[in-house]
């Protein structure tokens with residue numbers, strides 16, 4: 001099977017890069033996700049929210065095959081990992097980038113060496129070329145060239161996020177998973193990181209799956225939002241869809257005191273108008 005050619009269009013002609021159907025995940029007697037469905041479309045930034053402990057990380061880890069699922073089907077870029085052999089799985093893995101919470105850089109490796117970890121794992125390149133590629137990624141995420149030889153302990157929180165993003169982009173992925181990328185950053189650092197994500201999406205054509213608690217991120221860069229609750233995706237769509245959705249948590253989240261200072265509450269909240277009202281003002 002040629003994975004690159006797999007059909008990924010849905011009935012409406014949209015290019016679905018990730019499709020989860022009937023996904024159930026649990027631990028012992030505890031069911032965390034029950035019959036969950038989700039689609040992510042090519043080129044979008046999908047913001048994934050939900051109360052603490054609802055299973056956002058569990059879903060991301062399940063999609064990345066770090067956790068087993070009890071049932072259901074997940075297709076990424078038109079392919080189901082369960083149906084692939086090892087070389088095909090590796091080829092598909094190379095098309096995905098992941099930024100875990102807290103950056104998760106290897107503390108004993110420099111930034112350059114961290115970025116080269118996936119290159120070493122999946123590619124066979126001469127060191128000089130890997131050095132050049134690492135420098136390209138470092139510039140791409142807005143770090144200075146001399147960050148290459150620094151260790152994570154020598155970097156600020158914002159620089160660590162950028163270095164981790166550079167590592168996630170090491171293999172030029174099509175789909176990038178970001179787990180709370182702006183957590184721990186000050187508002188200006190968070191806004192700059194959001195802008196970087198949006199710019200990379202625009203220039204590289206990335207699709208971004210972003211778990212976040214950051215209302216500003218949701219309103220300034222996300223094209224669509226999915227809300228996890230009651231063990232499934234309760235609602236997915238635009239801000240207007242969120243504002244109109246009748247659920248106490250969704251209402252409190254999108255119409256609460258903090259949201260009121262960010263989100264236009266009158267409906268027809270286009271993303272551009274949201275961006276102006278958000279942290280970037």
Ligand SMILES: Nc1ncnc2c1ncn2[C@@H]1O[C@H](COP(=O)(O)OP(=O)(O)OP(=O)(O)O)[C@@H](O)[C@H]1O
Nearest residue numbers: 027030032050051052053054055056057058059213
């Ligand atoms: N390996 C595990 N073993 C047992 N229970 C787990 C495991 N991983 C997660 N859980 C449980 O699954 C539920 C969902 O956890 P998860 O970390 O996905 O929540 P979350 O929505 O990402 O929360 P937060 O927003 O606080 O990060 C929690 O009740 C958690 O205790």
